[in-house]
Amino acid sequence: GENVEQHPSTLSVQEGDSAVIKCTYSDSASNYFPWYKQELGKGPQLIIDIRSNVGEKKDQRIAVTLNKTAKHFSLHITETQPEDSAVYFCAATRTGANSKLTFGKGITLSVRP
Amino acid sequence: GAGVSQSPSNKVTEKGKDVELRCDPISGHTALYWYRQSLGQGLEFLIYFQGNSAPDKSGLPSDRFSAERTGGSVSTLTIQRTQQEDSAVYLCASSLAGTSVYNEQFFGPGTRLTVL
Numbered sequence: 359g360e361n362v363e364q365h366p367s368t369l370s371v372q373e374g375d376s377a378v379i380k381c382t383y384s385d386s387a388s389n390y391f392p393w394y395k396q397e398l399g400k401g402p403q404l405i406i407d408i409r410s411n412v413g414e415k416k417d418q419r420i421a422v423t424l425n426k427t428a429k430h431f432s433l434h435i436t437e438t439q440p441e442d443s444a445v446y447f448c449a450a451t452r453t454g455a456n457s458k459l460t461f462g463k464g465i466t467l468s469v470r471p
Numbered sequence: 472g473a474g475v476s477q478s479p480s481n482k483v484t485e486k487g488k489d490v491e492l493r494c495d496p497i498s499g500h501t502a503l504y505w506y507r508q509s510l511g512q513g514l515e516f517l518i519y520f521q522g523n524s525a526p527d528k529s530g531l532p533s534d535r536f537s538a539e540r541t542g543g544s545v546s547t548l549t550i551q552r553t554q555q556e557d558s559a560v561y562l563c564a565s566s567l568a569g570t571s572v573y574n575e576q577f578f579g580p581g582t583r584l585t586v587l
Contacts, residue, residue, distance in 0.1 A: 367511070390573060401475070401562055401578030402514070409573070447513060458527065459576065461506075463513040 360385040362450050364462030371438050373471050379433040381448035381462050388450040391431045392459070393422060396445040406433070438469045473497070475579035477563050483585045484553055492548040492582045496565030503546050504566075504576060505538055509559040517561075520546065521568070553586045560584070 361384040371377045383391075389410035394402035408415045408422045408431065415422050424431045431450075435442055445466050449459040476495045484490050496503050505517040516530040520540045531537070535553075540546040550557055560583050564576040 362513075364513075392575075394578075399580065401564070401580050403578065404575045407573075407575075449514075458504075458516055458519060459514075460516075461514040463511070 360388055360450055360452075360460040362448060362460050362462040364448055364465055366465065367463065368466045368468070370468045370470060373438060373440060373469050375438055377435045377438050377442070377467055377469075379435075379446055379448070379465050379467070380430060381432070381450075382428075382430040383450040383460075384429065385450070385452060386426075386429065387452045389452050390450070391422070391424060392449050393433050394447040394449065394461075396447065396464070398444075402447055435467075438467075440469050440471050443467055443469045475563055475565050475577050477561075477579040477582050479582060480580065481583045481585075483587065485587050486555060487552055489549065489551045490553055490584065492550075492561050492584070494546045494548070494563030494565075494579060496544065496546070496563070497577055498544075499567070500565035500577070501543065501568050502566045502574070502576075503540055504564045505546070505548050506562045506564065507532075507559045508562055508581070514562065517548070550584075553584075555586050558584055558586045 363382045392407035395405045396402040421434045445464045447464045449461045451459045478493045501522045503520040506514040518538045519527040535551045538548045560581040562581045564578045566574040566576045
């Protein structure tokens with residue numbers, strides 16, 4: 359089955375700086391990679407996703423890149439703000455797997471004002 | 472509109488007791504998922520319902536765990552003879568259909584279960 363690794367477990371950045379969160383996956387057949395943000399006391403919420411037929415996708419201050427050869431994908435947040443502080447989960451799955459996402463363990467991002 | 476709701480938000484129980492956790496998915500969503508989130512861990516898949524198909528129970532950790540979905544809407548996760556290692560946040564998610572991996576899963580706020 360799929361295995362998603364996410365390192366490190368915590369990341370602290372200064373407000374205004376960029377943050378990069380990296381994930382690796384094991385199943386070369388995986389073709390869909392969503393990122394979820396979980397704020398304290400809430401359920402995870404999808405913030406951006408990428409399919410295997412593209413290498414990069416951007417949405418305002420966030421972007422995701424995918425390297426299929428190396429089997430890793432990254433979340434990039436620019437001009438970080440305190441409200442970006444949360445737990446971020448990456449996930450992976452492949453078509454035909456009944457949409458069963460395999461999640462990483464999450465990374466806690468802290469943005470220092 | 473209304474999102475996924477879960478009840479109770481917190482549940483404290485004694486070891487050995489049974490508990491029931493409820494999930495109300497978004498109206499019209501045919502796919503429903505249960506996950507477990509333990510401290511410092513990711514989201515562990517438990518069970519998946521899609522329409523009238525047989526549920527995918529491959530993530531249930533033991534036979535003490537079961538779930539049902541009545542009328543294709545509300546779902547109940549039952550944990551029998553609870554153990555301390557069952558303490559976690561139990562999250563429910565729903566999506567429009569499980570036949571496409573690209574359908575966003577919408578999560579509820581979770582139920583925090585504490586087994587004393």
